[in-house]
Amino acid sequence: MDTLVEMKGVVKKFPGVTALKDISFDIKAGEVHVLLGENGAGKSTLMKILSGVYQPTEGTIVIGDKEFSKLTPKDSAENGISVIYQELSVINELSIQENLFVGKLPMKKIGPVKVVDYAEMNKRAKELMAKVGLKRDPKTLVEEISISEKQQVEIAKALASDSKVIVMDEPTASLTNEEVNHLFAVIRNLKKEGKGIVFISHKLGEIIEIGDRVSVLKDGAYVGTKLVSEVTQDDLVTMMVGRQVKKNYQHENAPESFENEPVIFEVQNLSRRDGKVNDVSFKLHKGEILGFSGLVGSGRSEMMNAIFGAEPRSNGKIFIDGKEVRIKSPYQAIKNGLAMVTENRRETGFFHNFDIKKNISILPFIKTSKGGGTVGLVSKKFEKECAEKEKQDMNIKCYSVEQNITELSGGNQQKVILGKWVAADSQIIIFDEPTKGIDIGSKSEIYALMRRLSDEGKGVLVVSSELPELLAVCDTIAVFREGEIVETFSHKDATEEKIIKASTADIVRKEGA
Amino acid sequence: MAKSKANQANPADGGLTLKKQKEKLTFNVIWQRYGTFGILVLLLGILAVAKPENFFSTATLTQILAQSSVNILIAMGEFFAILIAGIDLSVGSVVALVGMVTAKLMVAGVPPLLAVLLGILLGAFLGFLNGMLVNVTGLHPFIITLGTQAIMRGVTLIVSNSSAVYGFPASFTNFISKNVFGIFPIVAIIAIVVAVILSFLTRKTKVGRNIYALGGNKDSAWYSGINVNLHTLIVFIISGICSGIAGIVLLGRVGSAEPAAATGFETYAIAASIIGGTSFFGGKGKIFGVVMGGFIIGVINFGMNLLALPSTLQQVVMGALIIGSVALDRFVARKR
Known part of the structure; x- marks a missing residue:
């Protein structure tokens, strides 16, 4: 040649x-x-x-x-x-x-x-x-x-x-x-x-x-x-x-089914006004990481946005630790302990005009404020401490928390975003395409973090288009198709083929006809 | 041990970002921090050299301070609108309408203090209207305030029957024209007080932080739990209040309410914000910079009068200086 x-x-x-x-x-x-x-x-x-x-x-x-x-x-x-x-x-x-x-x-x-x-x-x-x-x-x-x-x-x-x-x-x-x-x-x-x-x-x-x-x-x-x-x-x-990367993040002794574990988060009959999600229900148990698969537009992210109050829903109840919560805006979601790591860091995740410290502290400040986030003062001391803690905890690689977030790599930006939700003591964390555009080294760190949060008793929900990612991290995988959950797999019997089949079955049939 | 190592600048495991050291005090950094102040000193220096006999007097200082105050007040409100990546073109009309209504109230026998409070309240209300219109229609503030600029000016003409109003209590005009210790005009003190309050708001309060966040990224702000509409409303109310106070200050200094008062003042307010380092794309800027920016505009205005430039030419020079100072700032900022 x-x-x-x-x-x-x-x-x-x-x-x-x-x-x-x-x-x-x-x-x-x-x-x-x-x-x-x-x-x-x-x-x-x-x-x-x-x-x-x-x-x-x-x-x-x-x-x-x-x-x-x-x-x-x-x-x-x-x-x-x-x-x-x-x-x-x-x-x-x-x-x-x-x-x-x-x-x-x-x-x-x-x-x-x-x-x-x-x-x-x-x-x-x-x-x-x-x-x-x-x-x-x-x-x-x-x-x-x-x-x-x-x-x-x-x-x-x-x-x-x-x-x-x-x-x-x-x-x-x-x-x-x-x-x-x-x-x-x-x-x-x-x-x-x-x-x-x-x-x-x-x-x-x-x-x-x-x-x-x-x-x-x-x-x-x-x-x-x-x-x-x-x-x-x-x-x-x-x-x-330059080193071997762990392939699976599930616990080896994890139960086949989490049915017997306490339910920490539950959604009942959730629908969206625009019809993108229809009557979806699911439960998240303690220690379980629940993944959502499906084609883009099948309703996964749309459901998460509705749960988080970022987009309107027409019907549906949300329960945290068995108690029903009222969520009509992200502010209410945050107040109730929900967190959402969104798909597009740049567009909906971080503030390019803020340094690392401000990007992290914004969430605890909002959560502890009154009057729709407006009332209260910012404490520089708290801000600094909180950022330093998350820098350690999330292993954010930076020379200072006063560094602008745009100077960090994608993986470290994602860790900052995760840090802000953890700093606000969020109990249920939704990850939407958590490793999009992130390199493998950082990916494995983020997977390990997700597992750690779950082990600490927090709820972890993951939406991803990358099947290997879901298979590596989740204990249970629910498959979306046309706005509904059509099938749920335990990670032990989930395979890429089964998930792809479940997420496309109808569509293939329609095209074949 | 292992953990602390991971956080240090380890060239083997990180991106380029790790190797960057804390920024040094280069010319660039100094310019970014003190550039606006430098321009101000430069302008004052030029005046001092050109007209030393007039320049070195307390009267000059007093006059520059008094003249700048109205602009600084309006510019501080404008600053917030620009901070959320918006703009408020109606500031001049708010100044005129508030001035006119306050004047009418005083002429009608309302005690000056009450009239002033009602005037400021009207400013807040006009800002509220701007904010509501932006939220409800979802249109860019440029469009909304372009419209309300005309509407409010029209209302001013209707309220005043297109003629000037004067003859209000001397206690009011005397107070506004007063100089503390014979040097500091009371209006400058009003502007400083407002600046201190707003500076506190931007630096120390959650609402201030949220406004910067909103200006940086509206969608991230929404997902972080910031009520976008509420903060937009607050921003326009602040702008309305600032213009309202400016309207009253102008009223007291001029001694009459003109229906065409403050026409084109939005240009100066925007210029002051931008010269003061506020980003037109939102999310960046400081009150102190805006005060400097407003002061620069005041000095330019004063200087042109001092140098006896014909008023016809002053507009041209002002426009050129606005472009020049911002361009210089960007040029220096970009050059390494």
């Missing part, structure tokens, strides 16, 4: 920090080269050097037969390198075809005036879209299409500029299983055409499925490159984390 790009001895120093230490990395035609590593390992920095965003301190980059000591974004694009970032860069206000040819619109002349040749654009857009399997009218506005379709637009855009190497940064992070399969089909096609794909992902299962070679970085250093066919998921984890 031809080598399309070779990065040799790349070093990148930032003031006070060496982000990359002597990294070598190459991309061959027709292969998927997976780049693996925890957050902060240097994957993004390396790819930013390839795309010309950063200039390396040392090292060379060979593209085809040209050698560069540094690249500009223009060099990179002109030499056939495209990067598809996690935050997609499509322009929502333009149509698909305009997005594909942005900056290089096909032109034609009408008399002396050059105008955009829409007919030509439409024709070429259709060809490109066929290659990535995007079945849409090229004139559709991008804001009307789904995230996975936007991603296809990005890939088509890379093809439009005749890229040889396409870097995909966590492309599957917000896709459903079906969309992932579709993306993989597209990637396989690109391989056949001789493109080189750099695939960045934390999901080991996917890496084994789509990758040809895998290179691992750790703390800015190169760990090694292996053929995917010769490694197991466990090997990859060990390479990445």
